[in-house]
Amino acid sequence: MLLTLTTTHQPATDLGYLLFKHPDRVQQFRQSFGTVTVLYPEATEERCTVALLLDVDPVRLARSRARNAPDFSLAQYVNDRSYAASSLLGVAMADVFSTARSGRCDARQDLADSAIPLEITIPVLPCRGGAEIAHRLFEPLGWSVEAEPIPLDEAFADWGDSRYVRLRLTGVVRLADALNQLHVLLPVLDESKHYWQGPDEVDKLMRSGEGWLAAHPDAQLITRRYLGRRGGLTRVALARLAELGDEVEETIEPADDEEALQPAEKRVPLNTQRHEAVHAVLLELGARSVIDLGCGPGQFLDLLVRTPAFTRVAGSDVSTRSLQHAARRLHVDRMSERQAERVQLFQGALTYEDERYAGFDAAVLMEVVEHVDPPRLAALEHVVFGAARPGAVVVTTPNGEYNVLYEGLVGLRHPDHRFEWSREEFVAWCEHVTASYPYAVEVRGIGALDGTLGTPTQMAVFTRKEATDD
Numbered sequence: 236m237l238l239t240l241t242t243t244h245q246p247a248t249d250l251g252y253l254l255f256k257h258p259d260r261v262q263q264f265r266q267s268f269g270t271v272t273v274l275y276p277e278a279t280e281e282r283c284t285v286a287l288l289l290d291v292d293p294v295r296l297a298r299s300r301a302r303n304a305p306d307f308s309l310a311q312y313v314n315d316r317s318y319a320a321s322s323l324l325g326v327a328m329a330d331v332f333s334t335a336r337s338g339r340c341d342a343r344q345d346l347a348d349s350a351i352p353l354e355i356t357i358p359v360l361p362c363r364g365g366a367e368i369a370h371r372l373f374e375p376l377g378w379s380v381e382a383e384p385i386p387l388d389e390a391f392a393d394w395g396d397s398r399y400v401r402l403r404l405t406g407v408v409r410l411a412d413a414l415n416q417l418h419v420l421l422p423v424l425d426e427s428k429h430y431w432q433g434p435d436e437v438d439k440l441m442r443s444g445e446g447w448l449a450a451h452p453d454a455q456l457i458t459r460r461y462l463g464r465r466g467g468l469t470r471v472a473l474a475r476l477a478e479l480g481d482e483v484e485e486t487i488e489p490a491d492d493e494e495a496l497q498p499a500e501k502r503v504p505l506n507t508q509r510h511e512a513v514h515a516v517l518l519e520l521g522a523r524s525v526i527d528l529g530c531g532p533g534q535f536l537d538l539l540v541r542t543p544a545f546t547r548v549a550g551s552d553v554s555t556r557s558l559q560h561a562a563r564r565l566h567v568d569r570m571s572e573r574q575a576e577r578v579q580l581f582q583g584a585l586t587y588e589d590e591r592y593a594g595f596d597a598a599v600l601m602e603v604v605e606h607v608d609p610p611r612l613a614a615l616e617h618v619v620f621g622a623a624r625p626g627a628v629v630v631t632t633p634n635g636e637y638n639v640l641y642e643g644l645v646g647l648r649h650p651d652h653r654f655e656w657s658r659e660e661f662v663a664w665c666e667h668v669t670a671s672y673p674y675a676v677e678v679r680g681i682g683a684l685d686g687t688l689g690t691p692t693q694m695a696v697f698t699r700k701e702a703t704d705d
């Protein structure tokens with residue numbers, strides 16, 4: 236199995252820094268199912284290619300599986316595993332380039348953060364659903380896709396095509412994103428499970444899918460295929476994606492494929508309900524200028540920008556990567572001068588005073604407070620309610636009590652959440668804020684109401700009391 240990755244970003248040999256693999260060396264890594272060789276067939280200033288060769292040992296593969304999933308068939312020894320790229324290649328690549336996937340590179344951090352020209356080829360790739368599916372999965376991520384079906388036998392054209400394609404992807408993409416996308420999408424294209432999936436598989440999917448999966452138009456298909464027929468895990472993953480993305484249906488499909496074919500009642504994703512609810516509150520308040528604090532990749536900002544009633548819209552986040560996504564979503568580079576004056580994006584941490592936060596009719600903290608360490612919350616309260624002092628502050632956060640309704644979910648909805656408050660805890664926090672700062676508060680719910688557990692999202696609308704000192 237072979238995968239090559241080329242860049243023409245100059246100096247191209249910087250690829251070695253990004254991958255933590257020196258271009259002059261041939262290195263080998265042992266996996267439970269075979270050996271990976273990493274080498275650079277070309278490494279010049281103009282063009283640098285790394286090749287990852289996976290040599291699968293079917294006997295070792297069978298043994299590594301046997302512990303968890305005994306399989307007595309001969310097929311586990313005689314199969315296409317040694318030749319065709321597959322989930323194993325995804326696993327091997329993810330492992331060998333794990334630091335590169337994290338996006339960290341002390342030697343060339345700027346480069347690791349930048350989208351660079353990349354070309355990826357996989358000469359033989361099993362592709363269930365035909366070449367079309369490769370287009371469907373990679374194109375929304377900004378890749379140009381060539382997926383050429385490989386004939387079953389070149390000597391007998393009328394035998395038709397095999398289920399393999401030759402895949403070539405070209406695009407200008409951040410290297411870490413490219414590697415994470417391959418990690419998820421190679422097994423998705425292959426759609427047969429060759430390795431044991433542990434209980435942390437959902438976390439792996441969330442980590443590799445960060446920043447692109449939630450908004451992928453085929454997020455459901457990807458999640459279902461990645462996690463296989465383990466409906467429970469698929470449900471957990473979709474619930475978590477629904478927290479993050481705007482395109483994922485909250486209606487979690489039945490585990491059984493046959494049931495999945497039945498038309499499911501179309502429900503509005505929680506994320507969309509949240510956007511609509513906060514948007515309605517802002518209009519209700521008559522806000523003209525709005526700042527989205529912790530705007531993430533800018534899904535809600537996009538809605539604000541599309542609303543002419545808002546004459547000034549700003550978004551800020553601590554993550555530059557999220558801001559890059561937001562800038563792309565809002566087409567900041569193509570904005571008219573007028574629009575560019577109306578819309579601002581800037582980086583900032585909510586635990587530090589910043590005058591750019593001040594002067595807005597309303598501020599939104601949508602799904603942000605639960606990302607802040609509890610000892611730092613007082614700093615955030617001061618920055619928002621004490622220093623920036625907008626006319627209104629709309630806060631949303633998960634209702635932890637509701638989590639029992641997410642089948643199979645253990646722990647919190649997102650690995651970065653520091654807490655998920657019960658309704659009582661949220662009200663206590665709101666009251667603590669109104670006791671310290673001159674605001675009144677009203678607490679509401681967002682999403683389907685459960686008689687006992689409340690709604691999945693809680694919302695507080697703080698309005699500033701007429702200040703006597705300004």
Ligand code: SAH
Pocket residue numbers: 479528529530531532534535551552553554557583584585586600601602603606607
């Ligand atoms: N508001 C967006 C994103 C929520 S995810 C939405 O509803 O979709 C939480 C966001 O808060 C992340 O983008 C994260 O980078 C940001 N964040 C977390 N802690 C922060 C801090 N201290 N200062 C600013 N932003 C922060």
